[in-house]
Amino acid sequence: EVQLVQSGAEVKKPGESLKISCKASGYTFTLFWIGWVRQMPGKGLEWLGNIYPGDSDTRYSPSFQGQVTISADKSMNTAYLQWTSLKASDTAMYYCARPDSSGWTPYWGQGTLVTVSS
Amino acid sequence: EIVMTQSPATLSVSPGERATLSCRASQSVNSNLAWYQQKPGQAPRLLFFGASTRATGIPARFSGSGSGTEFTLTISSLQSEDFAVYYCQQYNNWPSWTFGQGTKVEIK
Numbered sequence: 001e002v003q004l005v006q007s008g009a010e011v012k013k014p015g016e017s018l019k020i021s022c023k024a025s026g027y028t029f030t031l032f033w034i035g036w037v038r039q040m041p042g043k044g045l046e047w048l049g050n051i052y053p054g055d056s057d058t059r060y061s062p063s064f065q066g067q068v069t070i071s072a073d074k075s076m077n078t079a080y081l082q083w084t085s086l087k088a089s090d091t092a093m094y095y096c097a098r099p100d101s102s103g104w105t106p107y108w109g110q111g112t113l114v115t116v117s118s
Numbered sequence: 119e120i121v122m123t124q125s126p127a128t129l130s131v132s133p134g135e136r137a138t139l140s141c142r143a144s145q146s147v148n149s150n151l152a153w154y155q156q157k158p159g160q161a162p163r164l165l166f167f168g169a170s171t172r173a174t175g176i177p178a179r180f181s182g183s184g185s186g187t188e189f190t191l192t193i194s195s196l197q198s199e200d201f202a203v204y205y206c207q208q209y210n211n212w213p214s215w216t217f218g219q220g221t222k223v224e225i226k
Contacts (some may be wrong), residue, residue, distance in 0.1 A: 015211055029157065029194025033213050037162075045154075045205050047215040059213050062119060095161055104152040104167035106174075 002026040003059040004034075004096050004109035011115045012086050019082035020112045022096030029077040030054040032098055033107070036070060042113060043055045048095045050099075120144055120208055124218035130226040131196050139221045141189040141206035145170075149185045150210035150215055156220075157202045163208075166191070 007021040022034065040103060049060035053072040060070070072079045079096055093116040098107040123143040131137045141151065149169040154162035163174040166182035169189055179194045193200055206218040 020212070033211075035215065039215075042222040044203075045156075045207075045217040047217060050213045050215070052213070057213075061214070070125065083166075097162075099209070099212075100167070102167070103212035104164065105151065105154075105162075106164045108161035 002098060002107045004098060004107055005094060006109040008096075009113040009115070011117070013084075013114055013118055014087055014115075017082070017084050017085050018086055018114065018116040019080050020114065022079045022081075022109050024077045024079070024098065027098075029072075030074055032085075032101065033072050034072065035095060035097045035099060036068075036079075037095045038064075039095065039111075045095075048081065048094075049076050052073065055062060069095045086114075090114060107118045120147060120211065120216050122206055122208055122216050122218035124204075124206060124221050125223060127219070128222045128224060132226045133198060134195050137193040137196055137200075139191040139204055139223070141184075141191070141218050143187045143189075143208055145209040146147055146186045147210035150208060150212070151182075151184070151189050152209065153182055153191050154205045154206045154207065155200075155202045156205065160206065162211075196223070208218050 003025045005023045033050045036048040038046045048064045049070045051058045051070045093111045095107040097105045099105040123142045125140045151169045153166040158160045170182045181192045203220045
């Protein structure tokens, strides 16, 4: 059974750094892309980027290029999303998702709530 | 970048009635279109891929259609558990995605 388990909720101050995680199990981690999706409070789904853990090929949404960094650790079967300097506008729920090889996405993590407030 | 536009933003429907949701792409995405349902406090749930292929466990009252730039999600007879927000997603230029802004189906 495919499972994506995300790290717990975070409360940070503006300017702080953060790295959240998504641990995958139930399939061969290096053979499928993993994506990250943002959902701001009361808003819709926004794609941040995807990573292929097999070779670390990473694609970013133009809207988020340079704003976040996506990485993966093959030895830990874990994908990461990180910020170097958080802003209040980064407050959101962040989901990881594992698509099928074609791109549609049956598997989602439970979400990580990130709150950035002074 | 492909832009996905959903309409209406909110759809008020009585239980047992039919609901029709639309999704339009700014350029052809062929049939590389998925639909998701999201309820409050939950992650999105895949309903359809390939525009019209039902995902595992999705009831037959849900149907998806369309290709190219125009897509439709239909719920033939709304049940209480169907009141939620629905998103379309294109994956034609995979490994990139774009989501629509969502349609909220609420109780009339």
